[in-house]
Amino acid sequence: MRITDRRFALYLMTPAALFLAVFVAYPLFRLIADSFFKISPIAGGPRDFVGFQNYVTAFASEAFMGAGWRTLAYTLVVVTLEFALGLGMALLFTTLGRSSQVWRTVFLYPLMIAPIVAGLLWKFLMIDNFGLIGTLLHQAGILSNPNQIGWLSDPNIVLFSVAIPDIWLTTSFMCLVLFAGLQNIPGDLIEAARLDGARAPALLFRIILPLLRPVIAVALVVRGIDAARAFDTILIQTNGGPQSASETMSLLIYRTMIRFGDPGLASAMGTIYLLAMLAVAFFAVATIWRPGKDN
Amino acid sequence: MSSRTAILRNRATAEGDVTSQTALPASDVTAPHGLRKRRGVNREGLEAGRRSTRTILWILLAVAMVLYGFPFLYLLFTSFKTPIDTIAVPPTILPKEWTLENYANALGRSGVLASFINSVQTAIISTVLSLVLAVPAAYGITRYKTPSGRVFIMAALVTRMVPPVAIGIPLASMMSSVGLADTPIALSIAHTTISLPLSIWLMSSFFEAVPRDLEEAATVDGCSRLGALWRVVIPVVSGGIAVTAIFAFLASWNEFLFALLMTAIRSQTTPVVIANFQTQFGLDWGSMTALAAVYSIPVILLTLLLQRKIVAGMTLGAVKG
Numbered sequence: 226m227r228i229t230d231r232r233f234a235l236y237l238m239t240p241a242a243l244f245l246a247v248f249v250a251y252p253l254f255r256l257i258a259d260s261f262f263k264i265s266p267i268a269g270g271p272r273d274f275v276g277f278q279n280y281v282t283a284f285a286s287e288a289f290m291g292a293g294w295r296t297l298a299y300t301l302v303v304v305t306l307e308f309a310l311g312l313g314m315a316l317l318f319t320t321l322g323r324s325s326q327v328w329r330t331v332f333l334y335p336l337m338i339a340p341i342v343a344g345l346l347w348k349f350l351m352i353d354n355f356g357l358i359g360t361l362l363h364q365a366g367i368l369s370n371p372n373q374i375g376w377l378s379d380p381n382i383v384l385f386s387v388a389i390p391d392i393w394l395t396t397s398f399m400c401l402v403l404f405a406g407l408q409n410i411p412g413d414l415i416e417a418a419r420l421d422g423a424r425a426p427a428l429l430f431r432i433i434l435p436l437l438r439p440v441i442a443v444a445l446v447v448r449g450i451d452a453a454r455a456f457d458t459i460l461i462q463t464n465g466g467p468q469s470a471s472e473t474m475s476l477l478i479y480r481t482m483i484r485f486g487d488p489g490l491a492s493a494m495g496t497i498y499l500l501a502m503l504a505v506a507f508f509a510v511a512t513i514w515r516p517g518k519d520n
Numbered sequence: 521m522s523s524r525t526a527i528l529r530n531r532a533t534a535e536g537d538v539t540s541q542t543a544l545p546a547s548d549v550t551a552p553h554g555l556r557k558r559r560g561v562n563r564e565g566l567e568a569g570r571r572s573t574r575t576i577l578w579i580l581l582a583v584a585m586v587l588y589g590f591p592f593l594y595l596l597f598t599s600f601k602t603p604i605d606t607i608a609v610p611p612t613i614l615p616k617e618w619t620l621e622n623y624a625n626a627l628g629r630s631g632v633l634a635s636f637i638n639s640v641q642t643a644i645i646s647t648v649l650s651l652v653l654a655v656p657a658a659y660g661i662t663r664y665k666t667p668s669g670r671v672f673i674m675a676a677l678v679t680r681m682v683p684p685v686a687i688g689i690p691l692a693s694m695m696s697s698v699g700l701a702d703t704p705i706a707l708s709i710a711h712t713t714i715s716l717p718l719s720i721w722l723m724s725s726f727f728e729a730v731p732r733d734l735e736e737a738a739t740v741d742g743c744s745r746l747g748a749l750w751r752v753v754i755p756v757v758s759g760g761i762a763v764t765a766i767f768a769f770l771a772s773w774n775e776f777l778f779a780l781l782m783t784a785i786r787s788q789t790t791p792v793v794i795a796n797f798q799t800q801f802g803l804d805w806g807s808m809t810a811l812a813a814v815y816s817i818p819v820i821l822l823t824l825l826l827q828r829k830i831v832a833g834m835t836l837g838a839v840k841g
Binding site for chain 1: 565566567568573574577578580581584585588589591592594595598606607608609610611613652653654656657659660661663664666668669672675676678679680681682683684685686687689690691693694709710712713716717720745770773774776777791794795798805808809812815816819820822823824827
């Protein structure tokens with residue numbers, strides 16, 4: 226008795242599929258189900274079906290809409306800066322060639338640091354009074370007072386400040402992926418363009434970037450998804466404050482669930498957030514990435 | 521296993537290394553492309569040739585490395601300051617007086633050593649679980665290319681997008697209803713929901729690079745399909761399994777949100793303890809930096825040691841696209 230290949234393949238996949246079904250799909254199902262109930266935060270408390278009420282509450286709440294825009298702004302800031310810096314570093318390493326190899330390795334180190342540690346570290350650098358950045362800028366004569374910029378206390382700039390650890394942590398990832406892509410560009414193509422008189426900017430925008438497009442797309446999609454879920458770094462730096470100015474979607478859902486004790490509303494928010502992420506990710510994948518498609 | 525299979529396997533081990541490296545250009549970061557001519561005389565591709573240009577580029581790199589490396593160095597310096605000195609106004613970069621006081625304070629605090637043990641335990645269980653589930657699944661997906669396999673790998677990609685905050689609470693209540701609340705097992709299961717999709721993805725790419733005639737030879741020699749996988753294919757992809765294991769381990773080691781939602785006292789991991797320092801004990805920056813340093817340095821060293829493998833894993837999905 227011999228089972229078919231197709232069935233054998235199915236057997237191999239079953240344990241992992243079951244695991245994901247039980248520990249991802251089922252909690253998601255619970256999340257969606259909870260979003261239609263008004264739930265008391267006390268264990269064993271009442272649970273009343275309220276239809277779409279939680280969704281209406283979510284969309285009507287300023288906190289929710291604000292968190293949505295902030296999450297979008299945060300993601301754009303993180304991904305854009307990270308891409309610009311990562312590309313710059315990747316080009317630098319490529320133009321320096323193999324003699325820069327040791328530094329390429331050293332440049333990887335932030336990738337291994339826990340986001341919570343990175344958030345803590347940058348909070349320590351930016352915090353009012355004993356933060357080093359303000360002091361150094363003051364000593365360099367750029368600021369008249371070390372506390373002139375309230376990195377983490379000024380609601381107007383805090384969303385940018387809390388993004389810094391995230392950028393610092395994962396610029397290395399961007400650099401690494403783009404560097405790998407750059408190694409795949411045939412050298413003679415660059416030579417030929419140079420012989421034709423192409424200068425550096427033309428070389429970059431007309432040849433290098435178009436050839437890197439698939440790699441750039443993957444890097445942006447992967448990092449975009451991660452940045453939109455950012456939690457640890459923001460929680461430890463500001464806990465969403467001041468005045469909710471750095472409260473992104475993950476934080477709002479967490480606080481609605483734990484601090485304000487409204488699991489129903491938090492579940493509705495989580496469901497909308499998840500749907501929005503899926504929609505954006507599928508759109509991005511469908512238009513720019515196309516995984517598994519052979520050239 | 522006959523000698524023919526053995527020869528094929530040895531060949532494939534050699535080839536496997538080559539193919540996996542050509543498929544992943546970054547895994548061999550030392551040799552960008554083709555044969556390089558004498559450096560500085562003949563430039564090739566994008567490498568800068570002129571001495572003046574190179575000098576400017578080196579200065580740029582030096583500046584970038586200092587800026588990029590400084591934050592962590594500052595954390596290290598701070599951890600060696602005296603507790604009072606850590607919050608001095610204005611702050612200084614180097615300690616006025618080098619001391620291990622912060623380390624003694626941090627490690628002596630109750631629960632800190634236990635949290636290290638929890639972190640190690642959780643990360644190991646999660647890594648093993650990820651590998652046990654991902655290796656057969658990825659093999660099934662890449663070798664047999666069935667429609668269900670295609671659906672499955674897409675589904676695994678979708679789970680990567682699920683925000684942990686959305687499933688953390690339901691997951692925590694599921695765990696407590698089966699009596700696993702606040703245990704390393706429960707947390708490592710939660711961490712596996714993060715690392716499993718990634719592991720399946722990585723392992724699929726590694727299996728893709730193994731030549732097919734390898735298992736065919738083994739089955740002709742009388743191996744069952746499972747036997748061929750276990751005795752012939754697995755040894756060939758052992759490097760890939762190591763890469764996947766590192767990633768699964770790091771994902772669990774550095775994870776915070778699930779740990780925050782699913783652990784109380786007994787199974788708390790170190791990231792949660794680090795975060796709690798600032799509320800529970802006021803602003804104890806000295807101990808916090810010391811603990812952060814102790815927690816980060818082993819994995820940074822591990823990475824530097826296994827640098828090539830990690831680079832291979834990280835660029836894999838992207839470059840193969």
